[in-house]
Amino acid sequence: MKFIIEHVSKSYEKKEVLRDISFTFEEGKIYGLLGRNGAGKTTLFNCINRDVKADGGEFFLETDAGRRGLMADDIGYVLSTPTVPEFLTGREFLKFFIDINEKTIGRVRPLDEYFGFMGIAPEDRDKLLKDYSHGMKNKMQMLVNIIARPNILLLDEPLTSLDVVVAEEMKGLLRSLKQNRITIFSTHILDLALDLCDEIILLNHGGLEVVEKSHLDGREFREKIIAALREQA
């Protein structure tokens, strides 16, 4: 499976944020998306998720069966500020989600099994989501996004505001989930990107480019990334 972006562009008034982007993402990899503040990482995600209409270009998914347009179900999108419906309890949210996605989920396990998998304590499962902590909301959002088993998982700065333990759990989780899907992960933290991601891509002058690791060691690779990012200013 491949996720293909073809000639996508997006401007706000006169500012060109995405400039004729074409890129191919491959299955089974975690991509680290780096870019300076305001480089357009969130805009790119929003365009992929159809929250914002791109000015031009297209998104495809290429499978063994051939090439087709991207559909809403293909995408899971985890935002940096977790958004969950505050008036539901964790269990109710999960039940609702599974109810309406029965067909795509396939084999449904008992709800408590999912909570256990995410490390959400039994006493929290029946609390209203508005009373969940930031980290717990994040886990809920992640849980709902992975149950649906989307082909593409977009993560916008997902670990920055989590405590060390939860962040470490999430990292493990993302690694375990990377098979059979494309994970794109935007972050400002270089160490995190180097630690977790298989490929580093830069959003640079409105375009995407891969930073080739080839034979470089850790330090050289890091310097190459910083130099490339600095160029943008």
Place this chain on the structure above:
Amino acid sequence: MKKTLILSFSLKITYRVNGILYSLKQIPLVKKLLPGELYGMHWLKIVASVLSVIWEVASVFLGKFLYLLLMVFLPCLLYDGLPGQEVFLHILLFLTVIGGFANTTLFNPTKDKYYAIILMRMDAREYTLVNYGYSILKVVIGFLPCSLLFGLLGGVPVWLCLLLPFSVAGYKLSYVSYTLWDYERRGNVYNENKLDKFQWLGIALLLLAAYGLPAFGLVLPMGIPAVLALLSILLGAAGIPRIYRFGEYKEVCRTLLSDTMSQMDASSRSVRTVKQANEKKISADVSITSKKSGFEYLNELFVRRHRKILWKSAERISYVCAALTVGALLALYLKPQLRPMANKLVMTCLPYFAFILYAINRGTSFTQALFMNCDHSLLTYSFYKRPGFVLKLFRIRLREIMKINAVPALILGFGLALVLFVSGGTDQPVNYVVLVVSMVCMSLFFSVHYLTIYYLLQPYTVGTELKGGTYKLVSIATYMVCYFLMQLRMPTLVFGGMTIVFCVLYSVVACILVYKLAPKTFRLRMG
């Protein structure tokens, strides 16, 4: 001093100008014509600044002119048979006392102060003194020609007309110096936008004294306001040194502004407060559950956990409508002479009820709650945006809001029909049916209307702000149409019939539009 005045002035003009430009950019068609670098355009800024300065000067006189004309001079003409100059001074005296504590300028937490003192870190004492001095000067200069004009027209002696502006300033200065003294003593910061109930009661009593007493032929003899005017000038003058010497303006301003700060900061803080305010509306009752599944499950939990804001007010309105109906019936029963009039009213004033139903319909609060506590988060999940699901939920929600709006409408409809019956009935019994059906149709219209524009124009941003320009325009247009209908007098049968046809047609068209367009338009607004 001069520098502070110029700085605070240019700050005020800058944000006023930017405010004007910003609101221009919110209007749908106009925003396309405006260039992106609008805020950087030099000549535009100069034009807007000149306009601002002209406005500043004009407002000095215009405000006082309108105030004296509408609040004092014209009311004077209502009291026949009383000496004009005494009524004039009587009303002005009580209003001035109210203004003395409710309009101090110094204790008004304004944006100007917030920007200058908190954000720009200007010297609080100097800023306050300069601006306060300027505002007192504006009072005196603005009042002088107006008090001469209206005072002389009202028969007040010239010397008193000349004193009045200074006396108005005197009341304000005395109260401010007293309040500063009170702060030094007890540490209480007075906020004129947050009056307590005693102050409100005081305002009510003073207003009553100003306009009520003359109605009973009671006015203060001219001597009292005249002496008080002199006294207030002396007191005010005596207060000036205290105001000047007061050393804790920084603390006073910070406390004063701290409450209002959160609302002014357009950044995350206000988003958080909006969010928290909405989360408070969610019922914490753990016994609320649902046996349904899928979207019906989501909807039932939503409605039951938001019962307080969705159903409670509809219930309250229903009770009021029912009580009014009973009251009207009772009145018609006790006073048969009212019946012909009531009968005529019911037969012609149905258009009036379009506005009443507009005012009591729960459409806006329903969609707002939907967005803030439900769609705001769920729209970030792609499954929620599948066309089939969007429409399914639209149907469920339409049913829900129709139920909520229909209850008061039914009561009003039956109430009107009953009033018609008791007040002498009608030759055409179809009128009864039209009354009830058209009421229900109107409530149906408002339900469909608000939900449709919510789905088609989704006006809220991720930050839970209301940004959609078209949405705002449609809301204003709705209001205007309903307001216009209120002025209309038409036979119930004609208007009712037209309403029923229109509402049904509108609902059909709106639903078709939603089915065609909502899957594309029902999205989160980014930024």
